[in-house]
Amino acid sequence: MNVDWKILLVELILMPIVAFVVGLLLVLLMRKVRARIERRVGPPFMQPLYDIIKLYGKKTQISHGFIMDLGVIMVVGGYIAAEVFLPVPGMDGMAREGDLITLIYLMMVPSLGLALGVGQCANPNGSIGIARALTSMLAYDIPFVIVVAGAVILYGTSNLTEIIAIQQAGGLSSWGVAMMPLLAIGGLISSYAMLGKEPFELYIAPAEIATGPMVEMSGKYLGALFVMQCFQVYAVSVLYVTLFLGGGENWFTFLLKIAAVIFVSASVTTIFPRYKTEDAIRWLWKWPTGISLLGLAIVMAK
Amino acid sequence: MSMLAGNLDLLLLTALLTIVLTYAMGNRRVNGWCATGLYGIQLLFLIMMGMQYTQATTNLQLFSSSLTATMFGNHLVWEMSGLGWFFAVITVGAALFSSWYAAGAWSEKRDGMRLFHVAMAVNVFSMLLLLSSGDLLSLFIGWELVSWASYLIMTQRGGAAANAAFRYILYATAGAVAILAAIILLHQKAGSLDFETVRTYLAQAPNALVWVIMLLFACGFLIKMAAVPFHLWQAAAYSQTPGPAAAFLGAISSRMGLFALAIVLINLIGVARLIDMSIPYTFLDARTLWLWVAAITVIVPTFIALTQTDARMLLAWHGIGQGGYMLLGIMVASPLGVSGGLMHVFNHASYQAALFLAVTSVVYRTGTADLDRLGGLVTRMPLAFTTMLLGIIGLAGLPPMNGFVSKWMVYKSLLDANMPLLFLASVIGTLGTILSVYKLIHNTFLGQLRLEYRDVKEVPWSMSVPMLVLGGIAFITGYLPGLVLDMAAPAQAVLGIAPLPHHLGGVTAATGSLNMIWVVSILIVSIGIGALIFYGGNRTSRVHQFDNYAGGHFLTADMRYHYSHNFYAGLMRVIGPWYRGSVQWLETGLVSISNFSADLANGIYRNAYTSAYLLFTVVAGLTWVMFG
Numbered sequence: 001m002n003v004d005w006k007i008l009l010v011e012l013i014l015m016p017i018v019a020f021v022v023g024l025l026l027v028l029l030m031r032k033v034r035a036r037i038e039r040r041v042g043p044p045f046m047q048p049l050y051d052i053i054k055l056y057g058k059k060t061q062i063s064h065g066f067i068m069d070l071g072v073i074m075v076v077g078g079y080i081a082a083e084v085f086l087p088v089p090g091m092d093g094m095a096r097e098g099d100l101i102t103l104i105y106l107m108m109v110p111s112l113g114l115a116l117g118v119g120q121c122a123n124p125n126g127s128i129g130i131a132r133a134l135t136s137m138l139a140y141d142i143p144f145v146i147v148v149a150g151a152v153i154l155y156g157t158s159n160l161t162e163i164i165a166i167q168q169a170g171g172l173s174s175w176g177v178a179m180m181p182l183l184a185i186g187g188l189i190s191s192y193a194m195l196g197k198e199p200f201e202l203y204i205a206p207a208e209i210a211t212g213p214m215v216e217m218s219g220k221y222l223g224a225l226f227v228m229q230c231f232q233v234y235a236v237s238v239l240y241v242t243l244f245l246g247g248g249e250n251w252f253t254f255l256l257k258i259a260a261v262i263f264v265s266a267s268v269t270t271i272f273p274r275y276k277t278e279d280a281i282r283w284l285w286k287w288p289t290g291i292s293l294l295g296l297a298i299v300m301a302k
Numbered sequence: 303m304s305m306l307a308g309n310l311d312l313l314l315l316t317a318l319l320t321i322v323l324t325y326a327m328g329n330r331r332v333n334g335w336c337a338t339g340l341y342g343i344q345l346l347f348l349i350m351m352g353m354q355y356t357q358a359t360t361n362l363q364l365f366s367s368s369l370t371a372t373m374f375g376n377h378l379v380w381e382m383s384g385l386g387w388f389f390a391v392i393t394v395g396a397a398l399f400s401s402w403y404a405a406g407a408w409s410e411k412r413d414g415m416r417l418f419h420v421a422m423a424v425n426v427f428s429m430l431l432l433l434s435s436g437d438l439l440s441l442f443i444g445w446e447l448v449s450w451a452s453y454l455i456m457t458q459r460g461g462a463a464a465n466a467a468f469r470y471i472l473y474a475t476a477g478a479v480a481i482l483a484a485i486i487l488l489h490q491k492a493g494s495l496d497f498e499t500v501r502t503y504l505a506q507a508p509n510a511l512v513w514v515i516m517l518l519f520a521c522g523f524l525i526k527m528a529a530v531p532f533h534l535w536q537a538a539a540y541s542q543t544p545g546p547a548a549a550f551l552g553a554i555s556s557r558m559g560l561f562a563l564a565i566v567l568i569n570l571i572g573v574a575r576l577i578d579m580s581i582p583y584t585f586l587d588a589r590t591l592w593l594w595v596a597a598i599t600v601i602v603p604t605f606i607a608l609t610q611t612d613a614r615m616l617l618a619w620h621g622i623g624q625g626g627y628m629l630l631g632i633m634v635a636s637p638l639g640v641s642g643g644l645m646h647v648f649n650h651a652s653y654q655a656a657l658f659l660a661v662t663s664v665v666y667r668t669g670t671a672d673l674d675r676l677g678g679l680v681t682r683m684p685l686a687f688t689t690m691l692l693g694i695i696g697l698a699g700l701p702p703m704n705g706f707v708s709k710w711m712v713y714k715s716l717l718d719a720n721m722p723l724l725f726l727a728s729v730i731g732t733l734g735t736i737l738s739v740y741k742l743i744h745n746t747f748l749g750q751l752r753l754e755y756r757d758v759k760e761v762p763w764s765m766s767v768p769m770l771v772l773g774g775i776a777f778i779t780g781y782l783p784g785l786v787l788d789m790a791a792p793a794q795a796v797l798g799i800a801p802l803p804h805h806l807g808g809v810t811a812a813t814g815s816l817n818m819i820w821v822v823s824i825l826i827v828s829i830g831i832g833a834l835i836f837y838g839g840n841r842t843s844r845v846h847q848f849d850n851y852a853g854g855h856f857l858t859a860d861m862r863y864h865y866s867h868n869f870y871a872g873l874m875r876v877i878g879p880w881y882r883g884s885v886q887w888l889e890t891g892l893v894s895i896s897n898f899s900a901d902l903a904n905g906i907y908r909n910a911y912t913s914a915y916l917l918f919t920v921v922a923g924l925t926w927v928m929f930g
Binding site: 012016056057058059060061062063064065067069072073074075076077078079080081084085094096097098099100101102105106108109112115116119120121122123124125127128130131132134135137138141142145146149150152153156157158159162202210215216219220224276277278281282285296300 | 677678680681687691695698699700701706710713714717720722725726729730733734736737740741743744747748749750751812813814815816817820821824825827828829830831832833835836839840841842843844845847850851852853863864865866869870871872873875876
């Protein structure tokens with residue numbers, strides 16, 4: 001394979017930075033949408049970035065031990081690694097060296113880091129939060145995996161650049177959302193549950209377990225979790241756009257598409273209270289799983 | 303050729319010598335080191351044999367031994383194929399690390415080390431004999447030896463261990479009878495028991511007969527693998543075995559079932575034939591049945607592991623579940639799937655042995671493996687923590703460890719073969735594993751350190767080095783999976799599956815590639831960047847574990863502040879009833895069936911028309927003599 005090393009290096013550096021900046025914008029969008037629905041003004045444009053800078057710059061930084069430090073390093077590092085496997089317009093990065101399945105499992109590395117770090121804090125609220133987060137992962141990943149299986153079988157490949165190329169070559173009617181509408185619905189619900197917003201924020205649950213994983217986090221530790229949120233919102237929405245909305249032809253339509261995905265999610269957030277753990281599992285295993293299985297059956301029948 | 307033949311002879315003789323020497327040296331401290339050295343020599347012989355594959359033009363190279371016998375007109379041969387070689391490397395490697403770990407400080411506090419070392423040596427020898435069986439009869443002899451050797455190693459602690467081992471030997475004897483029945487049936491029909499004749503015979507045998515033979519073999523081999531529905535014996539038996547021996551058993555012992563099953567299903571019957579054997583009145587065929595047996599073996603034991611409160615039980619149940627991935631990959635029968643399944647045998651051995659040794663270290667220092675009574679040990683035993691961390695990432699199948707690569711290959715082969723539901727089942731198994739292994743590391747090493755373990759120290763170097771090396775192997779073969787894929791290639795050739803095109807970093811294919819060199823390098827660099835960002839910030843100040851948010855209370859040392867019992871309470875509220883429902887229903891069902899058939903047999907013999915039975919037998923016998 002003939003790789004242009006300079007271009008590759010630039011892509012590898014640029015892709016996480018782009019992901020972070022776009023992630024900041026998406027977080028701003030979520031907060032703005034929520035504010036407008038609640039008839040508030042919402043935060044100013046730079047607020048997400050200011051939050052992170054403020055937390056990072058705090059003088060008091062409380063650590064509960066090396067594993068907690070390692071945990072937040074893995075949180076940031078794991079997502080930086082994941083972003084270069086997620087192709088964006090004009091940049092494929094490492095997407096040919098690891099496929100969709102690799103990406104999904106790579107995105108679990110930061111979650112593992114967070115879980116380890118929180119575990120070291122020796123706070124039961126944090127541990128309960130992680131137990132709930134892992135439980136909800138089991139809940140939303142089952143419909144999500146069905147969606148992934150359906151998509152890979154429909155496109156005949158798990159290579160993300162190929163999946164984008166197939167959709168862009170075929171035009172609007174070959175987009176995932178047109179070819180497998182039921183899987184698109186199941187995917188939207190499960191990727192929304194991945195973001196951990198209401199009604200699926202059972203592992204944050206401030207009133208019950210004092211914000212769960214974040215209970216002992218302050219300063220740059222909490223800042224790392226903010227960065228994680230930016231990366232996560234970005235990765236989930238880009239993955240959805242890649243699988244169902246034809247990827248990005250250019251940066252304008254690309255940003256429009258991922259903003260649309262997040263806009264829909266953010267609008268749902270505001271109108272729901274929180275599920276109990278067991279109710280979230282039951283709901284996710286009933287509706288999105290059922291819809292996705294139906295969608296999968298249709299894909300298999302084709 | 304004579305040089306090659308000498309190699310297998312040397313290997314078997316060294317294995318035999320290991321038994322004799324470990325017996326002769328008894329309980330002396332040096333016994334363990336001597337055994338470790340002898341396993342090292344055996345591994346060296348195996349590596350020398352492996353070198354032949356790099357030079358030979360064909361991967362079908364056989365290493366014959368001068369050990370032969372003639373029994374009932376059958377010529378028995380022992381020769382090692384690439385498949386046997388692959389499993390043999392893992393066997394001897396697992397024995398090497400386990401006895402290395404046991405040789406040093408671990409053995410000081412214990413008596414009965416002679417039995418420990420002899421049992422391990424007997425296991426290795428009988429496994430090597432099984433792995434070099436050249437026909438079905440020698441396979442059966444090896445199989446029986448392995449069963450009794452396993453019984454010996456499991457039963458050594460006595461008490462509960464003896465009970466668990468007895469349960470195993472009951473299962474194993476039943477299985478052996480089934481295997482023997484299949485072999486006798488084949489001998490009757492095919493006239494010989496060498497693989498080639500049997501293969502030719504089975505190719506033209508009627509479907510019904512192949513079904514019978516397949517199911518009889520399956521009963522025996524699945525028991526060793528502890529595949530569902532024969533999964534009940536294994537976890538209790540393995541977890542009661544002394545730590546390093548449990549690491550050895552967990553790494554390789556049940557894979558003997560996979561080895562034998564692969565020979566019968568893939569090599570003798572063939573996947574094409576399995577697909578051809580449809581189950582009447584369903585859409586299923588024999589291969590689909592096997593795939594689902596494998597998938598259920600992935601899910602059920604994994605979710606039983608999730609509910610365990612003993613670290614060794616948890617690991618043993620996961621070992622059963624991971625065996626399902628191996629069978630799944632092999633039964634997909636595509637080059638990618640078989641490579642993934644075989645590679646998982648190696649990968650699983652490396653991280654499972656590391657995990658068992660890490661747990662053994664915890665038991666060595668604290669005296670318990672009860673997940674509700676540990677916690678916070680990371681500050682006291684960082685090396686055991688590191689080993690367990692490497693191990694659980696491998697077991698959960700996440701990058702950058704080797705478990706991810708082999709599972710990725712199994713997933714990908716299932717998707718390539720258009721089997722989305724089996725793919726879903728295998729991912730559900732992985733998700734359950736992630737939940738379970740986090741509980742393992744959290745309850746043991748993270749959270750609050752109990753007062754009674756405040757002065758616990760790291761295990762001595764003689765114990766921490768072997769387990770760290772195992773963890774290192776699991777990492778390196780994750781970084782460079784091509785190393786293991788090269789080793790699995792001869793095994794794949796023996797099974798008659800086309801070779802998998804691969805390179806040092808993994809697999810490149812049009813429908814999706816995996817290059818672990820890139821994946822791991824990028825992960826390491828990214829974590830480095832994460833570290834730079836983190837340490838670039840203000841200095842952190844370390845606080846005591848009780849300097850914690852406790853809703854306004856002050857924490858003291860007598861306060862249990864570690865969330866460990868019933869860790870996944872919310873999940874159990876949903877799936878908890880299913881255990882009581884379906885899983886235990888399966889167990890009681892199995893017990894009921896055996897009780898029922900025992901009662902039936904009992905009834906026939908006891909309820910007395912003995913003379914009538916004798917008459918029937920004589921008449922049947924005479925009929926057979928006259929018209930048979």
